[in-house]
Amino acid sequence: MSEIIIExxxxxxxxxxxxxxxxxxxxxxxxxxxxxKLGAAAAVDTxxxxxxxxxxxxxxxxxxxxxxxxQGSYTGLATILAEELDADWKQVxxxxxxxxxxxxNNTFWGPAQGTGGSTAMANSWEQMRKAGASGRAMLVSAxxxxxxxxxxxxxxxxxxxxxxxxxxxxxxxxxxxxxxxETVPTDVKLKDPKDxxxxxxxxxxxxxxxxxxxxxxxxxxxxxPGMLVAVVAHPPLFGATVKSFDAGKARAIKGVVDVVQIxxxxxxxxxxxxxxxxxxxxxxxxxxxxxxxKMGSDEILAKxxxxxxxxxxxxxxxxxxxxxxxxxxxxxxxxxxxxxLAHAAMEPMNCVVHLKSDGxxxxxxxxxxxxxxxxxxxxxxxxxxxxxxNMLYAGGSFGRRANTQSDYVLEAAHIVKAINGKILGNPAVxxxxxxEDDMRGGYYRPMFHHALEAALDGSGKLVxxxxxxxxxxxxxxxxxxxxxxxDGIDQVSVEGAANLPYAIPNLTVxxxxxxxxGVPVLWWxxxxxxxTAYSTEVFLDQxxxxxxxxxxxxxxxxxxxxxxxxxxxxxxxxKANWGTPLKAAAGERRGRGVAVxxxxxxxxxxxxxxxxxxxxxxxxxxxxxxxxCGTAINPDNIRSQVEGAVGFALxxxxxxxxxxxGGRVEQGNFDGYPLLRIGDMPKVEVHIVPSTAAxxxxxxxxxxxxxxxxxxxxxxxxxxxxxxxxFNTTELAA
Amino acid sequence: MIKLTINGKVHQVDVAPDxxxxxxxxDTLRLSGTKYGCGQALCGACNVLVEGSPxxxxxxxxxxxxxxxxxTIEAIDTxxxxxxxxxxWRKLDVVQCGYCQSGQIxxxxxxxxxxxxxxxxxxxxxxxxxxxxxxTYVRIRAAIHxxxxxxx
Numbered sequence: 093m094s095e096i097i098i099e100x101x102x103x104x105x106x107x108x109x110x111x112x113x114x115x116x117x118x119x120x121x122x123x124x125x126x127x128x129k130l131g132a133a134a135a136v137d138t139x140x141x142x143x144x145x146x147x148x149x150x151x152x153x154x155x156x157x158x159x160x161x162x163q164g165s166y167t168g169l170a171t172i173l174a175e176e177l178d179a180d181w182k183q184v185x186x187x188x189x190x191x192x193x194x195x196x197n198n199t200f201w202g203p204a205q206g207t208g209g210s211t212a213m214a215n216s217w218e219q220m221r222k223a224g225a226s227g228r229a230m231l232v233s234a235x236x237x238x239x240x241x242x243x244x245x246x247x248x249x250x251x252x253x254x255x256x257x258x259x260x261x262x263x264x265x266x267x268x269x270x271x272x273x274e275t276v277p278t279d280v281k282l283k284d285p286k287d288x289x290x291x292x293x294x295x296x297x298x299x300x301x302x303x304x305x306x307x308x309x310x311x312x313x314x315x316x317p318g319m320l321v322a323v324v325a326h327p328p329l330f331g332a333t334v335k336s337f338d339a340g341k342a343r344a345i346k347g348v349v350d351v352v353q354i355x356x357x358x359x360x361x362x363x364x365x366x367x368x369x370x371x372x373x374x375x376x377x378x379x380x381x382x383x384x385x386k387m388g389s390d391e392i393l394a395k396x397x398x399x400x401x402x403x404x405x406x407x408x409x410x411x412x413x414x415x416x417x418x419x420x421x422x423x424x425x426x427x428x429x430x431x432x433l434a435h436a437a438m439e440p441m442n443c444v445v446h447l448k449s450d451g452x453x454x455x456x457x458x459x460x461x462x463x464x465x466x467x468x469x470x471x472x473x474x475x476x477x478x479x480x481x482n483m484l485y486a487g488g489s490f491g492r493r494a495n496t497q498s499d500y501v502l503e504a505a506h507i508v509k510a511i512n513g514k515i516l517g518n519p520a521v522x523x524x525x526x527x528e529d530d531m532r533g534g535y536y537r538p539m540f541h542h543a544l545e546a547a548l549d550g551s552g553k554l555v556x557x558x559x560x561x562x563x564x565x566x567x568x569x570x571x572x573x574x575x576x577x578x579d580g581i582d583q584v585s586v587e588g589a590a591n592l593p594y595a596i597p598n599l600t601v602x603x604x605x606x607x608x609x610g611v612p613v614l615w616w617x618x619x620x621x622x623x624t625a626y627s628t629e630v631f632l633d634q635x636x637x638x639x640x641x642x643x644x645x646x647x648x649x650x651x652x653x654x655x656x657x658x659x660x661x662x663x664x665x666x667k668a669n670w671g672t673p674l675k676a677a678a679g680e681r682r683g684r685g686v687a688v689x690x691x692x693x694x695x696x697x698x699x700x701x702x703x704x705x706x707x708x709x710x711x712x713x714x715x716x717x718x719x720x721c722g723t724a725i726n727p728d729n730i731r732s733q734v735e736g737a738v739g740f741a742l743x744x745x746x747x748x749x750x751x752x753x754g755g756r757v758e759q760g761n762f763d764g765y766p767l768l769r770i771g772d773m774p775k776v777e778v779h780i781v782p783s784t785a786a787x788x789x790x791x792x793x794x795x796x797x798x799x800x801x802x803x804x805x806x807x808x809x810x811x812x813x814x815x816x817x818x819f820n821t822t823e824l825a826a
Numbered sequence: 827m828i829k830l831t832i833n834g835k836v837h838q839v840d841v842a843p844d845x846x847x848x849x850x851x852x853d854t855l856r857l858s859g860t861k862y863g864c865g866q867a868l869c870g871a872c873n874v875l876v877e878g879s880p881x882x883x884x885x886x887x888x889x890x891x892x893x894x895x896x897x898t899i900e901a902i903d904t905x906x907x908x909x910x911x912x913x914x915w916r917k918l919d920v921v922q923c924g925y926c927q928s929g930q931i932x933x934x935x936x937x938x939x940x941x942x943x944x945x946x947x948x949x950x951x952x953x954x955x956x957x958x959x960x961x962t963y964v965r966i967r968a969a970i971h972x973x974x975x976x977x978x
Contacts, residue, residue, distance in 0.1 A: 161923055162921075162922030162923030162924070162960045163922070164922070296916075296919055297919045297921065299921065299924060300915065300916045300919055300920075300921055301916060302924075303921040303924030303927050304912045304915045304916055304920075304921065304924075304927060304931060305859070305899065305900070305902075305903065305912065306857070306858070306859015306860070306898070306899035306900045306928050307859065308924050310861075310925060312858070312861065312862060313852075313858040315853075315856055315858070321853070346842065364841075364849060364853035364854070365849050365852070365853055365862070366841070366842075366845050366846065366849040366853070436959060437923070437925075437959055438861070438863050438869065438871055438923065438925040438926045438957065438958070438959045439861070439863075439923070439925045440862075440863075485923070485924065486923060487861070487923050487924070487925025487926075488922075488923040488925060488959045488960060489923075490959070524862075526865055527863065527864045527865055527866070728919060729919075732919065732922065732962070732965070733922075735961070735962070735964045735965070736922055736960045736961045736962060737961075738961065739958075739960075739961020739963060739964075740959070740960070740961050742961075743961070761864050761865075761866050761868055762864050762866070762868040762869055762957060763866070763868055767957050767959060768961060768963075769954050769956075769957065769963075770949070770950050770953045770954060770956070770958075770963040770966065770967070771950040771951075771954055773961060773963035773964060773967075775964070776964050
């Protein structure tokens, strides 16, 4: 089902500044009574533009078109706008924007609103700057009229509008109503970056308070009058369906209100979560498994290895690779295996849907507005704009909430459809996935098998590179298919491999995309780079080892035409004292390893220091990172994201693995799918390359180079290159 | 009816005795700062303090804590240690998605109430039951040291 098509709009083209930008102003500017502000002298919020409201109480509310799932988007977008507005950071707060692609589209995704691909800052940079500058101009114009002075004589700083000659001052709040009546300027002057006061400084997160006192609102925290909670019995196999069910015992449980069959399984609706869970557990469901997917992951891997024996579709081709291998003095090769990975966000998937006479209200940590809105509208026979999405914080996502098939959102909508008209008052329904539903619900990072070969000439020079990948396509059948699947090649299957930055004269990258594997797959923080960075960077170290070259020196030699890769590599190596010996305790081995990778137009290098114990168990002691993501909007958030990416990626390297047996997912909770705990978290030191380039993302790019840096450190200490994730450390026992 | 003493207030809740404290707090009393993460006492997102000790609300039936003093994130700022921990968390911008942080804060408060000068090893030990998928662990360690400094 891909009735929603996302148009192609080149990110590069946007970065060159030629894409059309709109501030999506709501005209005429209107004043609305702010919710919760009661009383005769109630404060009102004036809508200055689609992204900015100024309250008569002197509050500055910035509307975020992007989901805040931890990556700091609310703070980042607010920083950009507040900078040009010259607001005082203390008066700034952020609200999630409604779903409205005409005003809040991701400018890299054409007419679609959504968050992903580490684009939040990059696609909003000019838009939010202009929204802030425009608001500032309207405040200045209002003050000039009120004081009967020329606008050029007026200055704005830290939320105060001043006229120096007359000594007059006004707060934003005092000018709000007049400013909203001003004409929206079409041409605004943006600041010279040297005058930035917030961008590049330490603007604190806007969500720290609510997230430390229990008041932050996640989907899980939505309570509406009469709302029912739904817990669903899902099929035990992908592709299985309900044959029949007996709800007798479930209905007998106190609190259970109804039991309904939906395409996704059988839903138990109750007055509260615990009753719904008890009801779900009491169901007896018989499943039709005749069309279900029944392979195990061992069998899938065996199939992939077989497929890797023949050439796939060409994803990249340079020079004459066959000739370079035919004439090589030495050929080395390696193969790598990557498992399915669950996103395992701390907040399992959930969604609240309320069907009303005039449309449908949805509450969700919403990552894919336009797609979800379209699908829910189609199910209910509504117009998309009748589906009103209320944006909430997401308790993590890592890609899971941007579901190409709107899986959990549609599941909630199907439950509402099934009870429509049956229950007095047509209550709202909160679909709650328990941890096991979330972990077994599919949409994993796809399993991949990679095979690489390198051709070396007589002097040890790397003259040829072959890289074959086998794995499912994420985007085929998704709204992004037209944009990102070209000639049978899903661009996100080969990203990081097909665009290998190293100067190798002859290179071939080819891809097999199995289409008969029934495991739903999805982007997982850093998408294709989550596996391609590993195989390419570990294999390059194998080349370095085979030719007796230093891993940093070899990379720099091959990166002459990629200064931003080279820049982060040099910075990380220097800060980590690359080349100096590491002390190891008796009976332990220690090593230092490096990896560099570009993803989403941001460049990250990690140097990892690792200790390997006698039994082969490893500990990552320290990671030194260097980052180039263009203009650093919030340096502290960049550090925070890279620290978190290190832990997230290390979790996958050490223990992340979803396995299937006879089609059944073997893991269900954090016992079977352990996540990194604090004791395994290394020290992390993050260095940011100063840059005036347009900002790019930082939510994902810290992930890809971490596991290869750790593997290369292990190899430096033991001589063994680990070729599967998660690591099999028993190979490392001394 | 079960009598629960939460944040200094007594509540009569009409739930089955086997109902986990987590769902009584969230669905019945609408104290939604305490989070559901796993339901199996594996992640610590549901940590509350019972008589000052961290307890996994998802596996604690309400019947087991009837009449005992329960503190949740909503009232942690009424304690000196709780306030110091929250302030340190804010000063260092520990949070990312924030979903696990109520539980992290409860564990940190319990640690600092027992040990005013924890080492990194003490912190790793006391916080080992709390998962953070965003891996804010570097800052959790730093914020606990920061709070310890403020309390000294």
